[in-house]
Structure formats: C-alpha cells, structure tokens
Amino acid sequence: MSHTYEYARAALTVDCVVFGLGEDELEVLLIRRALEPFANRWALPGGFVHIDETLEDAALRELEEETGLRKVYLEQLYSFGAIDRDPRERVVTVAYYALVKLSDHKVRAATDASDAAWFAVSDLPDLAFDHAQIVDMALNRLRAKVRYQPIGFELLAKKFTLTQLQRMYEVILERTLDKRNFRKKILGMDLLVELDEVQKDVAHRAARLYKFDDRRYRKLVKQGFSFEI
Amino acid sequence: MSHTYEYARAALTVDCVVFGLGEDELEVLLIRRALEPFANRWALPGGFVHIDETLEDAALRELEEETGLRKVYLEQLYSFGAIDRDPRERVVTVAYYALVKLSDHKVRAATDASDAAWFAVSDLPDLAFDHAQIVDMALNRLRAKVRYQPIGFELLAKKFTLTQLQRMYEVILERTLDKRNFRKKILGMDLLVELDEVQKDVAHRAARLYKFDDRRYRKLVKQGFSFEI
DNA sequence: TTTTCTGAGTGTATGAAGTACACTATTAAA
DNA sequence: TTTAATAGTGTACTTCATACACTCAGAAAA
Numbered sequence: 456m457s458h459t460y461e462y463a464r465a466a467l468t469v470d471c472v473v474f475g476l477g478e479d480e481l482e483v484l485l486i487r488r489a490l491e492p493f494a495n496r497w498a499l500p501g502g503f504v505h506i507d508e509t510l511e512d513a514a515l516r517e518l519e520e521e522t523g524l525r526k527v528y529l530e531q532l533y534s535f536g537a538i539d540r541d542p543r544e545r546v547v548t549v550a551y552y553a554l555v556k557l558s559d560h561k562v563r564a565a566t567d568a569s570d571a572a573w574f575a576v577s578d579l580p581d582l583a584f585d586h587a588q589i590v591d592m593a594l595n596r597l598r599a600k601v602r603y604q605p606i607g608f609e610l611l612a613k614k615f616t617l618t619q620l621q622r623m624y625e626v627i628l629e630r631t632l633d634k635r636n637f638r639k640k641i642l643g644m645d646l647l648v649e650l651d652e653v654q655k656d657v658a659h660r661a662a663r664l665y666k667f668d669d670r671r672y673r674k675l676v677k678q679g680f681s682f683e684i
Numbered sequence: 685m686s687h688t689y690e691y692a693r694a695a696l697t698v699d700c701v702v703f704g705l706g707e708d709e710l711e712v713l714l715i716r717r718a719l720e721p722f723a724n725r726w727a728l729p730g731g732f733v734h735i736d737e738t739l740e741d742a743a744l745r746e747l748e749e750e751t752g753l754r755k756v757y758l759e760q761l762y763s764f765g766a767i768d769r770d771p772r773e774r775v776v777t778v779a780y781y782a783l784v785k786l787s788d789h790k791v792r793a794a795t796d797a798s799d800a801a802w803f804a805v806s807d808l809p810d811l812a813f814d815h816a817q818i819v820d821m822a823l824n825r826l827r828a829k830v831r832y833q834p835i836g837f838e839l840l841a842k843k844f845t846l847t848q849l850q851r852m853y854e855v856i857l858e859r860t861l862d863k864r865n866f867r868k869k870i871l872g873m874d875l876l877v878e879l880d881e882v883q884k885d886v887a888h889r890a891a892r893l894y895k896f897d898d899r900r901y902r903k904l905v906k907q908g909f910s911f912e913i
Numbered sequence: 914t915t916t917t918c919t920g921a922g923t924g925t926a927t928g929a930a931g932t933a934c935a936c937t938a939t940t941a942a943a
Numbered sequence: 944t945t946t947a948a949t950a951g952t953g954t955a956c957t958t959c960a961t962a963c964a965c966t967c968a969g970a971a972a973a
Contacts (some may be wrong), residue, residue, distance in 0.1 A: 459686050463735035464693040467776060506692035506774050510765035534763045534778045536739035545735050547696060549763045549776075618920075635923070636961065659919040660968040847950075864952070865932065888948040889939040916973070922966085931958070939950070 465545040469514040470501030472593035475557030476610040476623055480575040483590060486521050487570035492542050493583030514551045522571050527553040528609035532593050540585045552593040554609035601627050602684045608667040616654055616662035624684055646672050694774040698743040699730030701822035704786030705839040705852055709804040712819060715750050716799035721771050722812030743780045751800050753789060756782040757838035761822050769814045781822040783838035830856050831913045837896045845883055845891035853913055875901050
C-alpha cells in the first residue's frame with residue numbers, strides 16, 4: 456500500500472549510540488551494513504520510525520532487532536537534519552544514546568554470526584552517513600552528563616565495588632581520580648548502599664560490594680541535592 | 685504536485701520557544717492560532733519543515749514569518765514524537781529555543797495588529813498541542829544551561845550594566861544573588877570588557893557599561909576554563 | 914607454613930573558593 | 944540644598960577540593 460501527500464516529506468529514522476564500558480575505554484556497538492548506500496561500512500544501529508510508534512519505541516525496537524539488546528538505558532541525544540546526510544533522499548534522524556552493562560552483551564555481539572561488534576571509541580572505523588558526528592556528540596554529552604547525573608551506574612552491574620565505580624568515571628572522563636577523595640565524595644553523597652557481600656573469584660582481598668539507591672537519589676533531588684563528580 | 689511513498693510518513697515540524705527577559709520574569713513569545721486544530725488557542729511559533737531546508741533553517745524561517753524575529757540565538761531542544769500529539773495525523777516536531785533581546789522586539793509583537801504576544805512564564809495561557817510540555821522542558825534547559833554557558837548575554841543588549849546582568853540571572857534562576865559576590869565572580873572570569881561609557885537617562889548615578897568578550901571566552905575555553913554561575 | 918603479590922581500605926593538612934554582610938559615593942530631581 | 948535611588952566596594956569565615964602514603968586482607972605460589 457502506498458501513501459500520498461501534498462508536499463514532499465522527509466523520511467524519519469532513529470539511530471542509537473550504544474555505549475559499553477571496556478577495560479580501558481568506552482566502547483560503541485556498531486553494525487555492518489548489508490545494503491547500499493554504504494554497503495559493508497560500519498554504522499549505528501537504527502532504522503525507520505513506524506507511523507504508529509513513538510521515537511523512543513522505534514529506537515528500542517531497532518536496537519532489539521539489530522543487536523538483541525533489551526531494557527537498556529536510553530536517552531534522546533539530538534536530531535540531525537542536514538539536507539544530504541543520506542545520498543538517497545531526505546532523511547532526518549533522531550539520535551539516541553544508550554548505556555548497557557557490557558558484560559551482559561559483549562559475547563553476543565562478538566560471537567554472533569551477526570554483523571555487530573564493539574569498538575573502542577578511540578579506534579572507530581569509518582562510519583556510514585554522518586554517524587561519526589553523531590558518535591562524537593554522544594560522547595561529549597555522556598562526558599558532560601555523567602558528571603552531574605548518576606547515569607554512569609547504567610554501565611555497571613547492579614552490584615559493584617568502589618574501585619569499579621571509580622574506574623568507570625576515569626574511563627569516561629579520561630583522567631585519573633584520587634582514590635581517597637573519590638571515596639570520600641561518593642560515600643558522602645549517601646547514595647550507595649553498602650551490601651553484606653564482597654567480590655568473588657579475585658586473587659586478592661575481596662572488595663565490598665555496593666549498589667546505587669535510586670529511590671534515595673530521587674528523594675534527595677527533590678530536596679535540592681545535586682549530584683556532582 | 686503530490687508525493688507518494690511506500691510507507692506512511694510522519695509530518696515533520698519545528699517549534700520555537702522564544703525567551704525574552706521581562707521586568708521580573710522570563711517571557712515567552714506566543715502566537716494565536718487562526719486555524720483548526722486548536723483555533724484561537726495560543727501556541728509556539730513553528731511550522732512544517734520544507735524538503736530542501738535544514739531543521740535549523742526551518743526554525744529560523746518560521747520565526748521570521750510568524751513573529752518578524754531575525755538573527756536570534758537558536759538552539760535545538762528536543763524532538764517530540766508522541767503518537768497523538770497532533771489530532772489530525774502523525775506529526776513529529778523538533779523543538780528549538782531562542783533567546784532575544786526583548787527590548788528590540790517587545791513593541792512589535794505587542795502593537796502589531798498581529799496575533800503574537802509575550803507572556804510571563806508563570807502566567808502562560810492554555811497552549812495548543814503539547815506545547816506546554818515543550819515550554820516546560822525549554823525552561824528547565826535554559827535554567828540549567830545558563831549556569832555553565834554564557835548564553836544569558838543573548839537576552840541583554842550588547843552593552844549592559846553589572847546590575848542588569850545580575851538581574852538577568854536572578855530572573856532566570858529565580859533567586860537573589862549577592863551583589864558583591866556576583867561582581868567578584870563575574871569580573872574575576874575576565875570575560876567582560878569595561879567600556880568608557882555609562883548608562884544614560886537614569887534618575888540616579890549612572891552605572892558603568894560592559895560588554896561580553898566572546899572571542900576571549902572561546903580562547904579561555906580552549907585552555908580548559910569553564911564558565912559557572 | 915611461609916612468603917609474595919595484588920588490590921582494599923583509610924585521615925590529615927593546605928589552599929581555593931563560596932558565602933555572609935553594610936556602608937559611602939554619585940547623580941538627578943524635587 | 945535636600946532627597947531619593949542606585950553604584951560601587953572589602954573582609955572574615957566556612958566549606959569544599961586537593962594532594963598525599965601506608966597498613967590490611969586474602970589468595971596463590973613457593
């Protein structure tokens with residue numbers, strides 16, 4: 456069935472920059488395009504917005520279809536509307552970024568016969584369309600936002616050690632943090648719950664595990680608290 | 685001429701939240717809708733994105749067409765894509781916010797036979813579509829952003845007094861600031877140029893005029909400086 | 914069982930920045 | 944000349960950021 460309109464309409468797509476926390480770097484999940492244009496090039500997961508789904512639903516659907524990811528933390532980034540960003544026709548894309556616990560998903564994308572893979576942000580391949588620009592903006596947004604909102608936890612397992620938490624910030628912000636100052640600050644915020652549980656399977660003293668208390672965070676915010684790293 | 689596509693396509697629009705600095709409050713420029721849906725209701729200036737213009741160009745064009753504003757400071761806010769945000773059909777809108785020097789434009793919108801008027805943000809009329817939500821997000825964005833980027837100057841005349849500058853922040857942030865601390869901080873940033881000129885036509889001691897040094901700001905940012913109020 | 918290795922966990926001193934606060938000076942108008 | 948209105952200025956105190964090094968615990972290897 457076809458649809459006719461009085462004026463020409465741009466096609467509307469969504470694209471997702473999926474971030475995972477690698478050993479020493481942030482990583483981004485890319486898929487290899489099968490079709491023209493940019494066949495064989497790496498690109499962000501994404502696709503057309505259906506007429507009966509919201510932008511966010513479209514982003515979640517495409518993520519699941521193309522990468523198997525579900526229930527990720529997703530946030531709208533920016534809309535890109537350069538006239539010729541797609542060589543075929545006018546396409547406007549609403550870009551999102553997602554944060555996932557890489558451990559849950561690394562194997563899948565890597566071993567799948569599929570065409571999805573993780574890349575360190577400092578070593579991305581040439582990307583299709585204007586996707587390099589989108590990744591760049593997503594990185595900047597993430598680096599800024601992680602400092603004043605506790606979204607970085609989305610990159611970690613539910614239970615984590617303070618060292619893992621610190622490393623997450625060090626990787627994203629690309630600078631080292633002082634261990635004692637970091638602990639003083641983060642524990643002083645009173646947002647972490649100290650668990651009666653420690654790390655397992657490590658060849659050294661096991662560190663205590665913590666979890667993030669989201670309910671408490673929202674309560675504190677109402678009282679004027681503002682998170683800051 | 686009509687255009688036919690295989691799949692149904694959403695219509696794409698832009699909407700602008702135009703802020704001006706009122707006496708004691710931020711104000712927003714609204715237009716009264718002539719046509720259905722929401723005929724006679726107040727709404728944000730905006731309209732359809734043409735197939736051969738970028739999103740930002742569309743926003744600027746609509747602003748000029750509907751309100752006469754030109755050369756405003758414009759920044760993309762967010763894209764809204766709820767299924768039924770327009771009762772006629774699926775419409776996705778890319779929202780922008782703009783900052784203007786109200787003194788330049790107040791008269792025009794007010795005296796024009798036109799259907800545009802300024803409203804204090806605390807006293808907005810019922811708005812068409814989801815425009816109340818858009819204004820709300822724009823306000824939050826502006827209040828957050830004004831604290832870490834020197835965009836507030838866009839609301840003032842090129843030359844301004846320190847008291848006017850302080851009042852601008854007080855109005856946006858909705859709290860009083862200490863005069864001496866404010867001056868110490870803002871002058872300490874070394875972003876203002878002290879002019880050899882004072883206020884005119886005031887019935888009291890005339891205050892010195894300053895201007896914002898954008899070139900210097902960009903240079904400092906490169907060196908790691910970060911603006912903060 | 915002892916030793917070694919690896920990361921866990923902890924406090925203090927210093928400097929920088931934020932905050933609270935009140936009076937005199939200048940100009941125009943009455 | 945007096946009045947009214949805003950301009951313009953400094954200091955003391957408190958809070959927060961920063962720099963910095965050692966002992967402890969536990970597993971693995973000798």
